[in-house]
Amino acid sequence: MSIMLLSDGVSWSQSLVEHLFVGPVWPASILAAIVLSLVIISLLGVFSFDFGIDGPDLDVDTGLDVDTGLDPGVDAGVDADAGLDTGADADGHHAGADAMGGFAAATMKAVHLDRVPLMVWLTVFSLFFWVLSYVLWFEFDVRRYPATFLASLMLTVRNGVIAVVLTRFMTTPLHRLLVPPTHYHAHSLVGGVAIVETSSVDDTFGRARYATNAAPLLIDIRTTGEPISKGTPVRLLRYDADRKVYHVEATEPAVV
Structure with missing residues (x-):
């Protein structure tokens, strides 16, 4: 048995x-x-x-008009060109990295990994x-x-x-629940502080990361003064609606 x-x-x-x-x-x-x-x-x-209740810090820029994913009817006012500025030869590798990062971020956002x-x-x-x-x-x-x-x-x-x-x-219901809707408009960002994302910013090229309570925004920025290096906090002075860029000034030395 x-x-x-x-x-x-x-x-x-x-x-x-x-x-x-x-x-x-x-x-x-x-x-x-x-x-x-x-x-x-x-x-x-x-x-x-601890994987964070707000999800990972993702760059949601995909080379098109930046969509925060929070309110489709709101103009985020940050028409990014994914670094395709022909006058920015020195930042070509940054443009490629931004494109790859934007694709990965858009993919993660599509499957709700940006919040869940x-x-x-x-x-x-x-x-x-x-x-x-x-x-x-x-x-x-x-x-x-x-x-x-x-x-x-x-x-x-x-x-x-x-x-x-x-x-x-x-996970769609949870995705909507975790982060409350936030409305962003081009001019509502003026006066805020962003961090320079590209190797430098001048009067022809530059991008910065603007923090939100969801995924940060990548915005195009320009400065008429001395070039600003990567990692420097900059204040958004005004928005140029024709060029869809923000004019900025450095608020303090670059963060090392």
Whole structure:
């Protein structure tokens, strides 16, 4: 009798492993196990995962009119040109970095990682990812695809994309709740302080980061005085509606 129970126990465990770690299911199972472990540790109070309630500090500029994502009907007044100023050869590498950073920030904003805490987002995503991987594999994919590395990789990517979309919709109420709507207008920023983002600012080129209670804004700035170096706080003196730039002056030496 004991031998039969042992045999049944081994058979059950082998079946469990085969179901959880086969084809595209195993990446989802590993991710779910890691996230579950982090959640349990956090709940037990052993370690606090502080991912910030306001989300990461993201640059939401994508090379178009900057949209704060807070009120589509409000003109943010910060038409950024992604550094495509032909007179700024010395800042070409900054323009490329800004473009990549803007793309990454726009992607994270699109999936709500700009406001939703990372731990919450990962928990929802891993749940959807595992359920999709398990159900689709045993109900659909297993009869059409071999459990090879290439096939599993493609199916994992497919499942991940679907899980991201579902997570995005599931976290929409939380995304709206975490940061209250804030209205920004071109002229409402005048008088505020921003931080120079490019290597320098002169009368032909320059950009700065204007902090908000959500993702910061990247705005185009110019100065008629001495060039201002990167990291220097600048005050927005006035807004040029024709050129869509802010004229600024340095408020203090550059931050080292």
